[in-house]
């Protein structure tokens with residue numbers, strides 16, 4: 156039996172690795188579930204679940220009656236369905252953690268994407284302070300104000 160040269164195995168693994176990295180990190184899968192789109196897109200863009208860990212989504216979904224000062228309550232079956240979807244696609248759902256897990260301590264449960272260490276670092280480095288007070292932006296959570304393709308999960312705009 157001819158032995159498989161180790162370098163081929165390494166090359167195949169490298170392709171597998173980079174392929175997956177591009178998918179998991181450079182683009183965030185747009186939400187495809189219609190219930191999530193309808194219920195979580197009524198007041199703001201439908202945030203991609205890859206941007207928070209499972210436990211954050213669970214906490215958000217358990218507290219919808221007091222959701223950032225608004226009542227976003229839903230019936231029990233929608234809560235169940237949406238929670239499942241968010242968990243299955245969360246930052247820590249893959250075989251390898253997504254970028255939004257970077258620097259996140261084990262005992263912190265951020266309720267905002269804009270409070271995660273990864274988000275804060277990316278924006279502190281690149282966004283001048285005055286950009287946040289632009290009347291077109293209004294809130295840090297208003298991703299589409301700066302990322303035109305945010306809804307399709309593309310934040311890599313230059």
Ligand code: HEC
Nearest residue numbers: 194195197198202223225226227266267268269270294296
């Ligand atoms: C009734 C309106 C409303 C609905 C419906 C709603 N939200 Fe929100 N949500 C808000 C408001 C208001 C904020 C705060 C926005 C801000 O700070 O600019 C917010 C903020 C958030 C944030 C934090 C954004 C950040 O990083 O700062 C997340 C995550 C979030 N919502 C998830 C959800 C999910 C998941 C659903 C569906 C179950 C949902 N929202 C449905 C009103 C709503």
Ligand code: HEC
Nearest residue numbers: 268277281282286287292295296297298300301310311312
């Ligand atoms: C005031 C404008 C502004 C707002 C609002 C904003 N961003 Fe950004 N964001 C930027 C800039 C500028 C960069 C750095 C340049 C780049 O890579 O596009 C950046 C970088 C990023 C990156 C890294 C992109 C990469 O190259 O990997 C992600 C992910 C991201 N933002 C997500 C978000 C999300 C999610 C929201 C909303 C919760 C948001 N941003 C809100 C301006 C903004």
